[in-house]
Amino acid sequence: xxxxxxxxxxxxxxxxxxxxxxxxxxxxxxxxxxxxxxxxxxxxxxxxxxxxxxxxxxxxxxxxxxxxxxxxxxxxxxxxxxxxxxxxxxxxxxxxxxxx
Numbered sequence: 577x578x579x580x581x582x583x584x585x586x587x588x589x590x591x592x593x594x595x596x597x598x599x600x601x602x603x604x605x606x607x608x609x610x611x612x613x614x615x616x617x618x619x620x621x622x623x624x625x626x627x628x629x630x631x632x633x634x635x636x637x638x639x640x641x642x643x644x645x646x647x648x649x650x651x652x653x654x655x656x657x658x659x660x661x662x663x664x665x666x667x668x669x670x671x672x673x674x675x676x
Contacts, residue, residue: 578635580642581626582650585618590650594639598626625654 579598583591583605591614595601602623605615615621629635642650652660 578629578632579626580629580635580639582624582642582654583615583621584624585615585621587618589618590624590647591615591618591621592639592642592650594635598623625650 578594578596580592580594581598581601583593583602585591591605593601602621604610605621606619608616608619610616627638629638642653645653646664649661649664652658652664
């Protein structure tokens with residue numbers, strides 16, 4: 577079993593990770609086991625989302641996808657607002673040309 581998870585850090589940013597032992601990994605984050613890591617300087621952290629996978633490749637793909645998401649899109653996932661994910665995926669910097 578592989579778990580993709582999101583932590584809410586003390587500075588209100590999110591950390592996305594993957595593990596085969598969620599309990600052990602969260603404990604490592606909380607204890608600051610990995611000096612210099614992203615969460616080390618942002619303690620305490622809170623587990624706000626996780627999803628289990630039986631296929632490690634699917635888990636890795638999902639983790640990579642989430643890491644690229646905006647803060648707003650991650651919040652929508654955490655809050656089970658799946659209908660907002662598509663809207664939040666639209667590029668706000670698109671240029672629309674009017675046909676003349």
